[in-house]
Amino acid sequence: MRKLALSLFLTGFMALSSHADTLKMQPDAPDRYVVVKGDTLWDISGKFLKDPWKWPQIWGMNKQEIQNPHWIYPGDVIVLDRSGANPRLSLLKTEKLDTVKLLPKIRVEPEAEQGVPSIPASAVNAFISQPFVMDEGALKDAPRIIGAQDDRMVLATGDQAYATNGKTDTLNWKILRPGKELKDPDTQEVLGHQVEYLGDAHTVAPGNPQRILITSATEEIQAGDRLKPATDTYSFRYIPHPPATSIxxxxxxxxxxxxxxxxxxxxxxxxxxxxxxxxxxxxxxxxxxxxxxxxxxxxxxxxxxxxxxxxxxxxxxxxxxxxxxxxxxxxxxxx
CATH class of the missing domain: 2.40.10 (Thrombin, subunit H)
Known part of the structure; x- marks a missing residue:
């Protein structure tokens, strides 16, 4: 059976001395740690580092270097070697009786293939493709829900409704509602409009109007709500790093x-x-x-x-x- 994997690239571990002023080990850092299901890269780094977000520095990671990954699985053992002048980490594989040096890197894959992520996936899954920020009027010409055959005012999962034609070959939609204006509190510049995600729909009968099936609903859906093609994709490329500029x-x-x-x-x-x-x-x-x-x-x-x-x-x-x-x-x- 395929194990859930924490995707890490394992090629080497930088000496702590070069980062002694900014990178510090936990005083109770374990000599070894057994990876368990549900671990995240942030959690594992926190076992050894006081600032777990700095793991790309201590492992000498370049944000562009995300190729040729090895895998860390639940049951594998991360070993802290204190015998040399500088501490070293190595990985003792459970499926192979060998030890390799450890340099974590995130492998970017389709969500179903990812295994254990660098941060809790449950914390961001619901927000990856659902929250939108758009310019004012961005949904003005988007298809809109007209209503249901039986004149119901509120629609939910499993209901069918009619919507204006999207003028595309799109069959899968996100249902959106224009939300509040986002302003800069210091300059009062309008930064965009937050768009509320209401659910998903599928075209079951193209035309003008088209007939749609509401396949999921997180809130009540009403006439006037807008449709946006459900084409968004996202890679979980979470490699923590400080800002490139002063923020x-x-x-x-x-x-x-x-x-x-x-x-x-x-x-x-x-x-x-x-x-x-x-x-x-x-x-x-x-x-x-x-x-x-x-x-x-x-x-x-x-x-x-x-x-x-x-x-x-x-x-x-x-x-x-x-x-x-x-x-x-x-x-x-x-x-």
Missing amino acids: QGRVISIYGGVSEAGQYATVVLNQGSRNGLDVGTVLAVYKKGNVVDKVRLPDSRSGLLMVYRVFDKVSYALVMQIHRPVNILDTVRNP
Whole structure:
């Protein structure tokens, strides 16, 4: 039976001395660790490193080097060798009685082939292709749901409805509803419009109008909701790294409409690809210091975020580590 695998590239381990000023081992780092089902690369790195997001540095990883992977399976053993001048990691395979040096890298594959991801897949699966940020009016010409044959106002999974013609050969759709405007809290620039994902549909009878079957619904669907071709694909290319430029940004929204975000929650930032962010960028989140006796105290760090989806002016980030809840208008900076 095929085992779930943690996809890692195993070629070598850099000496700790060259990164002694920034990379530190956990004081209780184990001599060996047995990989178990449900592990993530972030979790395993945290067994050995105080800052688990820095594993690409300690393993000498280049973001472009994602070829020729070996695999780590549940039951394999990661060994910390303290006998030399510098600690080393090696991997003792369960299926082969040999030891190889360890250099993790994420293998980008279709989701069904991925095995254990670098971060909890359950935390981001629901957000990879569903949250959208679009310019105003981007859905103006998109097909829209007209209604059902029996004049029902609310539609759900399994219901059939009619929609305007998409003028394409598309048969599979995402059902969307224009959402709130996203503004930069400092400049008041409109950064885009968050689009609400409502479910999926399939064309069962093309035409104008076309007849669609609602195959899944996360919320109530109504006449006027829009259809977008379900053609999005995504690779889980999560290689954590610091920003390439200096970042000073804000949390402008918390997905789900809540006021606070905990671990593995999704937050929206007012920084995007135009600011130098890309998938895997790690940022520290800070709370503004209070004013005491007319003196503003320094901002205090709350935790770490990792960007996993990027648009031009905004991005979605996952709360990875947290000391206290993240709130709207909290600041994000280089870690």
